[in-house]
Amino acid sequence: MGFGSFLFGKPEKMQQFSTVNPQQAGALGQLLSQSMSGLQGNKFDFAPIEAQARQNFKQQTIPSIAELFSGMGSGGGQRSSAFAGSLGNAASGLETNLASMKSQYGLQQQDQLMRMLQMALMPQTENIFRPAQQGFLGNMMGGMGQGAGTSISKLLPLLMSL
Numbered sequence: 001m002g003f004g005s006f007l008f009g010k011p012e013k014m015q016q017f018s019t020v021n022p023q024q025a026g027a028l029g030q031l032l033s034q035s036m037s038g039l040q041g042n043k044f045d046f047a048p049i050e051a052q053a054r055q056n057f058k059q060q061t062i063p064s065i066a067e068l069f070s071g072m073g074s075g076g077g078q079r080s081s082a083f084a085g086s087l088g089n090a091a092s093g094l095e096t097n098l099a100s101m102k103s104q105y106g107l108q109q110q111d112q113l114m115r116m117l118q119m120a121l122m123p124q125t126e127n128i129f130r131p132a133q134q135g136f137l138g139n140m141m142g143g144m145g146q147g148a149g150t151s152i153s154k155l156l157p158l159l160m161s162l
Helices: 003-008 024-043 047-070 081-120 136-161
Strands: 013-018 127-130
Touching: 013 047, 024 081
Parallel strands: none
Antiparallel strands: 013 127
16 A cells, blocks of 8 residues: 555555466367357267268178078078068168267267357456545544534534523
8 A cells, every 4th residue: 555545545446357367268268269160160070970880780780680581591581572671671770870869969069069168258357346445634534524523513502502
């Protein structure tokens, strides 16, 4: 507190303080950038999941269906319309499941980006109100004013009686 503040006091003021340190501010800036670009591009990479499902279908589903129909003797079962129908149904189920998974995956990614954006946009400052403070002279004058008011209130009846 300076000498002027000591004598005359301090006016009221609003101060703003950061609620994050510089490293946190940098990380929040990157989070904002990543979430905004992710939401704008809306490019969620589902390809690896789809490739894995198709590979499993080729390596596990098709051979297991073929094995069921190979027991019908001399490979005729695999040339039947029932075999083709079973493969068609399995392939259709794969495509339906992939479409559902892709949609769900996209929604989950979008939700995650929205949470990141929400975190990045949280206020990083806080405002604090500092009320005015009277200085030494203000306190002294206030005390003198009270004393003068008390003295006048006692003298006024005396003056009125004269």
